[in-house]
Amino acid sequence: MGLKFRPVDASFYELFSESAGHMVTGAGLLAEMLAEGADRDAVASRMRDAEHAADETTHRIIKQVNSTFVTPFDREDIYALASGLDDIMDMMDEAVDMILLYEPSVLPKELSDQVEVIQRCAEVTVASMPRLKSMADLSEFWIEINRLENQGDKIFRRLLASLFSGAYQPMDVLKLKDIVTSLEGAIDAFERVANTVEQIAVKES
Amino acid sequence: MGLKFRPVDASFYELFSESAGHMVTGAGLLAEMLAEGADRDAVASRMRDAEHAADETTHRIIKQVNSTFVTPFDREDIYALASGLDDIMDMMDEAVDMILLYEPSVLPKELSDQVEVIQRCAEVTVASMPRLKSMADLSEFWIEINRLENQGDKIFRRLLASLFSGAYQPMDVLKLKDIVTSLEGAIDAFERVANTVEQIAVKES
């Protein structure tokens, strides 16, 4: 008679990688949403699926932290990291939703610049999650996110100035301001995740 | 010589019922504010009174929780529930205030649909408060609020799409977007209260 092994719980590290993986998917869908000739209804529907999948991963992390006696780092930090990642997804979902609902007649090129920053943020975030295990080389992560956030901030401010320059109709300004603010919000949400990771690393070091 | 009885402190349950009762008043005033030919100054003034009354009830709950050694459930949950109810009132007050200040020239019919959802939310909330005592049948409450929140979300998205469809002047869009967002905010605030009640019920079960 063989031994029965209980399947090992998916580790927190794997769940955080899974969560960050949804951000990569979401950022890709944002880029598709802005592409010329995109089927916006279809992309928005896939975004909703991605957002639900991200929600589920978040719930699994919360459930696991509640049912585990020893956690790899402080319980509140796990909550903060999980809900921080979830916030990013909510902002990306909101941006896609607004593009669908508002049907802006123009999409300034700089929107794609914002989305490129978001895609790069998602890539460095997913790459950093496995490193939470060894706590090695995490500073590269938050330094790069801070750099990207600065870059995003410059694009955002340039976009606002351009929206209010008189080159756009009031209705387009109304629509685009909400959209670029959501995208900037997603980048800020990545920065909050990077700050959380930095705090965890400082505590554990 | 007779005995002197100190009046028994109004229980937390009664205070929560009182607090939720203000929401019913507020929701009714919202409906009046949208009615044709309404005396908006008079309704807004009654809304301010209702908001002050709600504030007072919240302060009494906080005061009682601070002066009571044994509370029926966790202190933080009592704070969360009291301030959650207060947030609803603030959102309703904000919506009434905007209608008064902005004087929108048109009020799309769907605004009344939003307010009907809010009135229904207030009714099920006030009905659920006494059930906090027995913790019985509370799941019906949060399931119904979640259903109403989904319905409200659909109305909100339809309203936004319609506002940005080109059928409205930019000034009207500016005004109405703030108002419908406040109303949606009130519904979201009910959902947060329902989530708090769910958490309390899960802990106590």
Place this chain on the structure above:
Amino acid sequence: MGLKFRPVDASFYELFSESAGHMVTGAGLLAEMLAEGADRDAVASRMRDAEHAADETTHRIIKQVNSTFVTPFDREDIYALASGLDDIMDMMDEAVDMILLYEPSVLPKELSDQVEVIQRCAEVTVASMPRLKSMADLSEFWIEINRLENQGDKIFRRLLASLFSGAYQPMDVLKLKDIVTSLEGAIDAFERVANTVEQIAVKES
């Protein structure tokens, strides 16, 4: 051989006075930004410097609270006060930034009324910080801030009504609404600081 004295750590009271001092600087820069013929680029750049200086003071407070065994009042209250002061600065910085980026073609006179309220709030706040040591005469502080907040609220509501009265172009409404909302946000942030001070005083009394 003489004794070596370690320099005494700047006390929390001095750091809070320093922090509130940045608010006075910021409020002055807001007033300069609205002045006719202002070099807005130069003023905005000085505002960024002031905001960085305020950030540094906040970090020093947080660092000191983390490295000090006995604090003059509850750790959470010190955090709340420090971050509350920091929030005020962020709102003032945001307002200056918007005036720079949006380049509004008109600046209604009431904006200066809002800024005067902010300047007065900053003055009474900086004057109250040393009184945290003795906890004497602090009620004057929060009573005056509440009075100023009420005054600010009246100006804000009058401004909103005027913006939506039809006297302004939609583009100007869009720009000015953001700016007046930031200024109102700064006043609200002063009120939150006053509430924190009141809570500290109540606890310590």
